[in-house]
Amino acid sequence: MKRVGLESSLAIAEAVRLAGVDVVSAYPITPQTHIIERIAQMVADGDLNASYIPVESEHSAMSGCLGAAAMGVRTFTATAGQGLELMHEVLPVASAMRLPVVMAICNRALSSPLSIWGDHSDIMAARDSGWVQMFAENGQQAFDLTLCAFRIAEDVEVLLPTAINIDGFHLSHVIESVLIPEQGEVDKFLPELPRPYVLDPRKPLTMGDFATPELYIEAKKSQDVALRNSKKVILQAWQEFEGVFGRRYSPVETYRADGASVLLLTMGSFSEVAMEAIDRLRESGEKVGLIRLRLWRPFPFEEFRQVASQADLLVVLDRAVSFGGPGPVCSEVQAALYPLSKKPQVAGFIGGLGGRDITTEGFEDMIRNARKKADAGRLGEVEIIGVRE
Amino acid sequence: METLALYVPRLLEKKENFAPGHRACSGCGEALAVRMVMKALGKNVIVVMATGCMEIISTQLPYTSWEVPWIHTLFENTAAVASGVVAGREALTRKGKASSRTKVVAMAGDGATADIGVQALSGALERGHDFTYICFDNEAYMNTGIQRSSATPFGAATTTQPVGKISMGQNTWKKDMPAIAVAHNIPYVATASPSYPFDLMNKVKKARDIEGPAYLHILSVCPTGWRTPSDLSVRIGRLAVETGVFPLYEVENGKYTLNIDPPQLRSVEDYLKLQGRFKHLTPEMIKEIQEKVEAKYAELVEKVLFYDGF
Numbered sequence: 001m002k003r004v005g006l007e008s009s010l011a012i013a014e015a016v017r018l019a020g021v022d023v024v025s026a027y028p029i030t031p032q033t034h035i036i037e038r039i040a041q042m043v044a045d046g047d048l049n050a051s052y053i054p055v056e057s058e059h060s061a062m063s064g065c066l067g068a069a070a071m072g073v074r075t076f077t078a079t080a081g082q083g084l085e086l087m088h089e090v091l092p093v094a095s096a097m098r099l100p101v102v103m104a105i106c107n108r109a110l111s112s113p114l115s116i117w118g119d120h121s122d123i124m125a126a127r128d129s130g131w132v133q134m135f136a137e138n139g140q141q142a143f144d145l146t147l148c149a150f151r152i153a154e155d156v157e158v159l160l161p162t163a164i165n166i167d168g169f170h171l172s173h174v175i176e177s178v179l180i181p182e183q184g185e186v187d188k189f190l191p192e193l194p195r196p197y198v199l200d201p202r203k204p205l206t207m208g209d210f211a212t213p214e215l216y217i218e219a220k221k222s223q224d225v226a227l228r229n230s231k232k233v234i235l236q237a238w239q240e241f242e243g244v245f246g247r248r249y250s251p252v253e254t255y256r257a258d259g260a261s262v263l264l265l266t267m268g269s270f271s272e273v274a275m276e277a278i279d280r281l282r283e284s285g286e287k288v289g290l291i292r293l294r295l296w297r298p299f300p301f302e303e304f305r306q307v308a309s310q311a312d313l314l315v316v317l318d319r320a321v322s323f324g325g326p327g328p329v330c331s332e333v334q335a336a337l338y339p340l341s342k343k344p345q346v347a348g349f350i351g352g353l354g355g356r357d358i359t360t361e362g363f364e365d366m367i368r369n370a371r372k373k374a375d376a377g378r379l380g381e382v383e384i385i386g387v388r389e
Numbered sequence: 390m391e392t393l394a395l396y397v398p399r400l401l402e403k404k405e406n407f408a409p410g411h412r413a414c415s416g417c418g419e420a421l422a423v424r425m426v427m428k429a430l431g432k433n434v435i436v437v438m439a440t441g442c443m444e445i446i447s448t449q450l451p452y453t454s455w456e457v458p459w460i461h462t463l464f465e466n467t468a469a470v471a472s473g474v475v476a477g478r479e480a481l482t483r484k485g486k487a488s489s490r491t492k493v494v495a496m497a498g499d500g501a502t503a504d505i506g507v508q509a510l511s512g513a514l515e516r517g518h519d520f521t522y523i524c525f526d527n528e529a530y531m532n533t534g535i536q537r538s539s540a541t542p543f544g545a546a547t548t549t550q551p552v553g554k555i556s557m558g559q560n561t562w563k564k565d566m567p568a569i570a571v572a573h574n575i576p577y578v579a580t581a582s583p584s585y586p587f588d589l590m591n592k593v594k595k596a597r598d599i600e601g602p603a604y605l606h607i608l609s610v611c612p613t614g615w616r617t618p619s620d621l622s623v624r625i626g627r628l629a630v631e632t633g634v635f636p637l638y639e640v641e642n643g644k645y646t647l648n649i650d651p652p653q654l655r656s657v658e659d660y661l662k663l664q665g666r667f668k669h670l671t672p673e674m675i676k677e678i679q680e681k682v683e684a685k686y687a688e689l690v691e692k693v694l695f696y697d698g699f
């Protein structure tokens with residue numbers, strides 16, 4: 001194990017190398033380019049014994065992953081923003097066909113206006129694609145969760161594609177202090193890929209059939225059950241990860257949440273800034289804490305309810321707009337809380353779009369603002385914050 | 390003739406890797422072509438198929454007609470999926486878990502090939518993957534109900550370019566997909582027809598055994614879409630060749646060969662008049678088609694002669 005200063009994108013490439021990925025099928029888009037360029041270099045140098053397919057589009061990038069994964073080899077790609085949109089048609093096919101592709105998404109805003117900078121519009125539009133979806137906050141997590149993604153996706157109890165979300169630029173292009181393990185340690189954690197259902201002339205299988213109304217709904221139910229059940233394996237994988245590497249992950253992580261009457265909820269790299277805001281508010285005696293949602297799909301209902309139900313007010317930051325509706329994360333957590341008899345009020349904010357920063361003060365303001373709204377009984381509206389009118 | 394009829398079927402591979410019992414319309418030239426292709430390919434093959442008639446008729450859950458590993462994902466990405474399958478085979482071969490003798494064959498209709506999937510196909514051909522791509526060309530989107538494609542011939546009636554008071558059907562000339570494949574400088578491009586089974590099967594074997602990308606374009610008569618009697622598919626396929634409408638040729642590393650070269654081309658009318666999709670054609674349009682066919686054919690003959698050293 002060695003500690004290095006490494007750009008988060010390169011940390012992901014390093015995880016891909018240590019995982020011994022067999023096929024990479026990728027198309028460049030800012031801010032994902034550093035990941036795939038580094039992997040291409042590793043392949044060119046013979047440091048990674050993989051086939052790299054330099055496809056002509058993201059639609060083909062994901063399609064190439066389907067073909068490779070169906071052969072039963074370890075498969076990786078990465079994309080962002082418009083690239084994920086162009087893949088959109090292929091994403092639910094990967095999950096429905098139970099093909100364990102791993103993808104890093106450097107979350108990016110959607111056109112138009114064209115923006116290469118970060119927000120969560122891309123992944124929120126792909127939310128219902130049936131993939132396991134997690135969010136990393138820093139370079140170490142980007143590395144760790146990429147390794148975990150292979151372990152989770154390929155488990156015979158799961159066999160589902162898995163996405164690791166890292167914020168474009170805010171995380172992808174930031175140099176972080178990252179512990180990189182030795183190959184032997186990785187091998188202890190990540191077993192060889194099991195190959196239960198593959199394209200093999202010795203055991204012919206028909207994959208991707210067509211279904212009439214008599215069978216389609218059964219196929220979808222079993223897919224939904226598989227994604228829900230994957231949480232068991234995710235928890236187990238994270239436990240094993242802690243055993244080997246000493247770092248612990250949970251579907252819902254918190255920061256100074258004990259006894260908090262107000263909880264802020266964030267996803268991805270903005271959580272680190274939010275922690276500073278929590279520190280400051282705590283120092284001035286306010287009972288506030290933070291929820292960092294690590295696992296987005298399958299949604300960790302139990303863990304989330306357990307933490308969130310103790311507060312009086314939950315302040316949710318969405319970094320995507322569901323135009324004409326509530327923020328996607330906000331509507332999700334509200335739905336999760338609704339059946340509880342004791343639940344917090346929820347204040348939804350949208351911010352950090354297209355790479356706009358939210359500062360420590362910004363988070364402090366958000367919490368104060370939420371309190372005011374709650375006192376005034378005005379929580380119903382979504383508010384886009386930080387807009388120059 | 391009788392002795393020939395007894396002898397010829399014996400030359401054919403008996404094993405059906407595309408099993409009967411599928412749901413193709415009777416007289417379907419595309420299903421016939423798939424059957425012949427599968428006889429020629431043998432067992433050590435992985436088939437990647439696009440959405441379209443052949444996919445729908447052969448894999449309704451929980452049934453399958455495929456005796457070899459087969460995968461379908463979407464309509465337009467077949468060449469890209471095949472790229473991934475080839476890369477996966479390479480990775481497994483490196484680890485001693487598979488053999489490069491396992492061939493990867495992509496199959497798609499003309500819509501999946503010449504229209505919506507042309508980008509993915511061009512990418513895969515340009516990258517040089519070791520696979521065979523077969524376009525089963527029935528000259529329209531048949532699976533969705535006879536809509537026009539860029540491979541629909543001039544004058545044909547389709548449901549999206551129908552004949553009407555001010556329309557005579559397709560008003561563009563058929564996209565020359567084999568020429569597009571040739572432009573990628575791949576080792577093998579050929580046209581074929583199930584009306585010429587041995588020629589077809591030889592070409593399939595050649596394409597399969599060549600290292601690098603190979604492209605086969607098979608004209609597949611569709612009685613449903615072409616409005617033809619279902620017992621005439623083989624004859625109509627022959628007429629397409631005998632009239633020069635669909636010449637059978639090969640391009641091996643750029644070298645053109647004409648495989649069937651009738652001493653004299655029949656009039657295109659012999660081909661057109663059997664098909665309901667052309668029944669509205671005026672003598673002027675038929676003349677226009679005749680001229681176009683002759684010009685294209687002459688172009689092809691020129692290319693063949695060029696490589697013969699003339």
Ligand SMILES: Cc1ncc(C[n+]2csc(CCOP(=O)(O)OP(=O)(O)O)c2C)c(N)n1
Binds near residue numbers: 530
């Ligand atoms: C993205 C997308 N657009 C449209 C369709 C609808 N669709 C399915 S098959 C098909 C036509 C297939 O035509 P072709 O490729 O010529 O094959 P054929 O059915 O004629 O054999 C169409 C338009 C689809 N499945 N996916």
Ligand code: SF4
Binds near residue numbers: 414415
């Ligand atoms: S519509 Fe045409 S191509 Fe499709 S199955 Fe019927 S005859 Fe064959």
